[in-house]
Amino acid sequence: MAIDVKIEQLWIPDSLDTPDAADFLAAVEVGRKVRMQTWGSDDLAYGPQEKLLEFADPYERQLILVAKVDGAIVGTVDIALPLTDHLDLAELTLDILPEFQRKGVGRRLLEAAEQLARGEGRTMILVDTNHPGASLHEFERAQLVPGSGQGFVPLESREVEFAQKTGYTLQHIEQFSSCLLPLDTKLVADLQAEAEEANNGRYRLHHWTDQCPDQWLEGVAALENQAGADVDPSLELPIEQDMVFDAGILREAEDVAIAQGRRTVVTAVEHIATGALVGLTTITVLAHRADVVFQDDTLVLQEHRGNKLGLLIKVANMERLSEQFPDARIIYTWNAPENRYLLTVNKQLGFQTAGVTGIWQKELPTMHTSTS
Structure with a gap:
């Protein structure tokens, strides 16, 4: 049964202790819960204050769209628009609460984000999918390899199925590792x-x-x-x-x-x-x-x-x-799987593979204004 989803742009508050910061805090919490689901910890989640600081970055403009069901935020998509180079590019980060996954919320959010990016003159969209180490062994039989470089993502994972269904192509893989300090x-x-x-x-x-x-x-x-x-x-x-x-x-x-x-x-x-x-x-x-x-x-x-x-x-x-x-207490790093040089150094230092990130790409048709 389809659920009633409302998509809107998130208001970014000036500070976290004002009443109008409630939606912003709820959106950041969605991101935290998704990272807990993926990685088993919130090490890679933005805290609210850290996320707020991102909006002052002079090198990229950030926008967030949220999906609401019955007034509550159940999904978010961060849209990063580079301002100094790669002016055709938009990078999207899509987060849907576990209990609202596979209900069409992600697709609605993604379509809205692509439309917004296109309105900003961006035609190249990048999204990523994250796969913890354990899931790579689980799916070893069915692998999807990228357009360039080495590595793979598990073909049967929900994220990979979603990226393919929505028209994205796997470009390359980044290996993700951590080391205790x-x-x-x-x-x-x-x-x-x-x-x-x-x-x-x-x-x-x-x-x-x-x-x-x-x-x-x-x-x-x-x-x-x-x-x-x-x-x-x-x-x-x-x-x-x-x-x-x-x-x-x-x-x-x-x-x-x-x-x-x-x-x-x-x-x-x-x-x-x-x-x-x-x-x-x-x-x-x-x-x-x-x-x-x-x-x-x-x-x-x-x-x-x-x-x-x-x-x-x-x-x-x-x-x-x-x-x-x-x-x-812990340091994280991302490397291309073909960078044997740095991966060998990292192994000597005690870095362990935590998983992989797949970088996916989609080219949007450029907008033509009608002259007729």
Whole structure:
């Protein structure tokens, strides 16, 4: 039996302690319940304050549509519209309360979000599906492989069936892993010794939190641009890095992170002979949740690989994180399954596969205005 669903745009309050914040809080709670259902914990759920800060991001505009049944919010779709590059793109995150799944709510929300995105001139839509490790073993017989890269999603899962029925194509897979903190002291000592032996005194580490020292700003920009060019061209990822970094862009990104209350712990590595930065790794700590942290980019230039620099900088950065943020108990990271280099480093550090995320794509027909 079809249920009566009303779709409306969510009002974003100025603060959480006003009466008009009730719907916003209910929408954030839907996201938390869905992540509990998927992952068995709410580590990956936004807290209300963290979600509110997202709306101040100058790099993308965020909108939320909600599905209401009898006045209560039972589903949400977050719509992120990039503002600086990829101006044809909209990224959607769809969350439906477990008890309202398979009742047509998701389809209604998705159609409304696509229509809104199209009205904003966006023609390329990305959505993701999340699959915990246990479900991958359960469905091993029936696998769907992506258009590029390695990995698979379970063909018979509800999310995959829904994405296919609504016209989306699986583009690529990201492997999702977690590691408990702090790292074991003996493990750290062993890994540091292994990395130092391999690089044989040819490299030097540099550390900073939140803001890059002026002397390394140009070096970081050059490293980001070079690493972007290093990506294997055979991996046709749907989002290509087409932003060219410079000192101004990096400072602006730091200011945005600081304004959102985020902390950034960075370790970079200098090639002593040339004085150039050849590697970098970053961990992000959210403003309102110190126990769960996120490993962001780890970059090592192609010609300096094979010297265990990835291992060297990641061990050092995770150690610094634990010193500065002792409440951090778990770190999460996403990697392309074909990135054997970083997956091997992560395994040495103790990362365990938590699951995979499938990135799905759909091209909307462009809107033509009638001239007749």
